[in-house]
Amino acid sequence: MKQVFLLILLSLSLGFTALAQTSTASAPAVSPTPKLKKAAFRATSDQITAVQTKLKAASLYNGEVTGESDAAFKTSVKNWQKENGLTANGSLNRATLEKMGIELTDKQKLIPVSESSFAKPKEPKPEKPAKPMSTASNSDGPKRPAPFRANAEQITAAQKVLRDGKMLTGGEEGKLDDATRDGLGKYQEANGLKVTKTLNAATLEKMGIALTDAQKANVAARTSYEASKALKN
Numbered sequence: 141m142k143q144v145f146l147l148i149l150l151s152l153s154l155g156f157t158a159l160a161q162t163s164t165a166s167a168p169a170v171s172p173t174p175k176l177k178k179a180a181f182r183a184t185s186d187q188i189t190a191v192q193t194k195l196k197a198a199s200l201y202n203g204e205v206t207g208e209s210d211a212a213f214k215t216s217v218k219n220w221q222k223e224n225g226l227t228a229n230g231s232l233n234r235a236t237l238e239k240m241g242i243e244l245t246d247k248q249k250l251i252p253v254s255e256s257s258f259a260k261p262k263e264p265k266p267e268k269p270a271k272p273m274s275t276a277s278n279s280d281g282p283k284r285p286a287p288f289r290a291n292a293e294q295i296t297a298a299q300k301v302l303r304d305g306k307m308l309t310g311g312e313e314g315k316l317d318d319a320t321r322d323g324l325g326k327y328q329e330a331n332g333l334k335v336t337k338t339l340n341a342a343t344l345e346k347m348g349i350a351l352t353d354a355q356k357a358n359v360a361a362r363t364s365y366e367a368s369k370a371l372k373n
Contacts, residue, residue: 179250179251181233181234181248181251181254183209183232183237184245185207185208186207187232187237187242188207188208188209188213188232189205189206189207190240190242191217191232191236191237191240191242192204192205192206192207192213193205194240194242195213195216195217195220198220200216200219200220201213201216203216209232214230214231215230217230217231217232217236218230220236220240221236221259222259224239225258225259226239226257226258226259227256227257227258227259228259233253233254233257234248234251234252234253234254234257235253235254235257235258236257238253283365284365285358285361285362285365286358288340288341288355288358288359288362290316290339290340290344291352292314292315293314294339294344294349295314295315295316295320295339296313296314297347297349298320298324298339298343298344298347298349299313299314299320299323301327301347301349302320302323302324302326302327305327305330307323307326307327307330308320308323316338316339321337321338322337324336324337324338324339324343325337327343327347328343331346333346341355341358341359
């Protein structure tokens with residue numbers, strides 16, 4: 141009985157194995173889907189001739205109208221593309237032919253325009269932030285006036301006053317030399333003026349020497365500046 145049971149199991153195992161092999165052999169093989177090649181756009185000889193004629197009429201091409209593309213022709217096409225918002229590659233692609241108004245063939249019309257045919261617009265450079273306007277004149281008050289300067293005639297007149305007062309024995313006429321500066325220091329000390337050894341407005345006025353209009357304006361500006369500075373402090 142046991143032997144009969146083993147024979148039945150062995151028969152069933154052999155039957156399932158044969159069935160599996162039959163199913164595998166009968167299944168059809170699946171072949172990979174072939175990749176479709178992208179059609180390349182090519183300009184015809186007539187189109188090249190038309191482009192050469194247009195470029196020649198626009199003085200952009202100096203070669204012969206042959207219907208064949210060469211290096212000189214491609215350079216002319218590049219220059220035209222650059223001026224018309226297209227990618228300057230010298231290729232007579234669909235965008236270039238359409239921009240030139242040249243008719244396409246029926247086969248060419250089936251090929252879409254490539255986005256790479258158009259030049260990318262240049263991004264504007266970021267503007268530099270404007271430098272803030274100086275507020276020194278508002279925060280620091282009036283602008284510091286230029287230093288007071290006596291002219292040659294005033295120096296000569298001052299030297300005469302110093303000689304008359306026996307405070308100057310030498311010195312070059314009209315020049316603020318060391319001897320004249322020493323004499324001015326003596327005069328200022330004797331007359332209760334601040335000893336600066338310079339021929340300033342206070343010293344000229346004390347000597348009775350008239351100021352020019354420009355010097356008077358300078359004195360007024362300096363007075364205003366000093367007053368503003370004092371108020372700020």
